[in-house]
Amino acid sequence: MVKENLDQVEAKIQAACERANRKREEVTLIAVTKTKPVEMLQEAYDWGSRNFGENKVQEIMEKYDQLPEDIQWHLIGHLQRNKVKYIVDKVCLIHSVDSFRLAEEINIQAKKRGIVVPVLIEVNVANEASKFGVPVEETMQLVKEIATLDGLTIRGLMCIAPYVVDSEENRPFFRKIKALSIDIEKENIDNVSMDILSMGMTGDYEVAIEEGATMVRVGTGIFGERNYNNK
Numbered sequence: 001m002v003k004e005n006l007d008q009v010e011a012k013i014q015a016a017c018e019r020a021n022r023k024r025e026e027v028t029l030i031a032v033t034k035t036k037p038v039e040m041l042q043e044a045y046d047w048g049s050r051n052f053g054e055n056k057v058q059e060i061m062e063k064y065d066q067l068p069e070d071i072q073w074h075l076i077g078h079l080q081r082n083k084v085k086y087i088v089d090k091v092c093l094i095h096s097v098d099s100f101r102l103a104e105e106i107n108i109q110a111k112k113r114g115i116v117v118p119v120l121i122e123v124n125v126a127n128e129a130s131k132f133g134v135p136v137e138e139t140m141q142l143v144k145e146i147a148t149l150d151g152l153t154i155r156g157l158m159c160i161a162p163y164v165v166d167s168e169e170n171r172p173f174f175r176k177i178k179a180l181s182i183d184i185e186k187e188n189i190d191n192v193s194m195d196i197l198s199m200g201m202t203g204d205y206e207v208a209i210e211e212g213a214t215m216v217r218v219g220t221g222i223f224g225e226r227n228y229n230n231k
């Protein structure tokens with residue numbers, strides 16, 4: 001099943017790239033593996049997947065040692081400050097930085113290890129009370145503050161668009177994030193680049209690619225529905 005799903009997602013990514021006149025290499029597919037057993041991750045790995053996304057620190061820690069070393073782990077879920085120390089040197093990118101306090105802790109832990117941690121700023125693009133992320137209007141200010149910390153480097157923006165039945169409804173939100181990234185880029189802030197836009201999930205990744213996503217995070221579309229009761 002994983003193989004067929006991966007093929008299908010790949011075909012849709014390619015088609016979306018073509019529609020948008022973009023190169024396939026501009027978009028990285030992150031296979032979102034939360035709640036899924038390591039056997040399934042290994043299967044995706046065997047079919048070529050190298051970028052895996054998890055939303056819980058504990059789960060990355062459990063899976064990390066059981067799987068090949070060349071996997072790129074992405075932390076895509078909310079990160080608590082007291083857990084930063086466990087994963088700063090295990091993940092290739094933290095997608096979910098949304099406060100200066102969290103960035104400060106990442107900075108401290110990065111310096112202890114002599115590394116620079118790449119991060120994205122998570123934007124609450126639709127101002128949903130249920131979601132983490134910084135409001136659009138406050139993003140520029142937060143980027144400027146976090147950019148002063150040299151234990152991390154800001155690589156772009158991330159958003160989780162609302163859950164919708166018709167993915168077209170999310171197009172304006174993806175446009176908003178793209179426009180915001182261009183505004184930030186124009187400021188030429190030291191330690192900030194906007195080359196990554198992490199947006200689009202199973203329900204809306206094609207629209208996200210059309211609007212400029214460089215990373216899409218697809219779980220259900222590759223591994224099937226999640227069963228949280230088993231976990």
Ligand SMILES: *Cc1c(COP(=O)(O)O)cnc(C)c1O
Pocket residue numbers: 032034055076077160201202203217218219220221
């Ligand atoms: C679970 C999750 C995804 C994947 O969601 P699907 O709808 O299963 O593709 C993407 N991004 C984040 C932040 C998630 O937590």
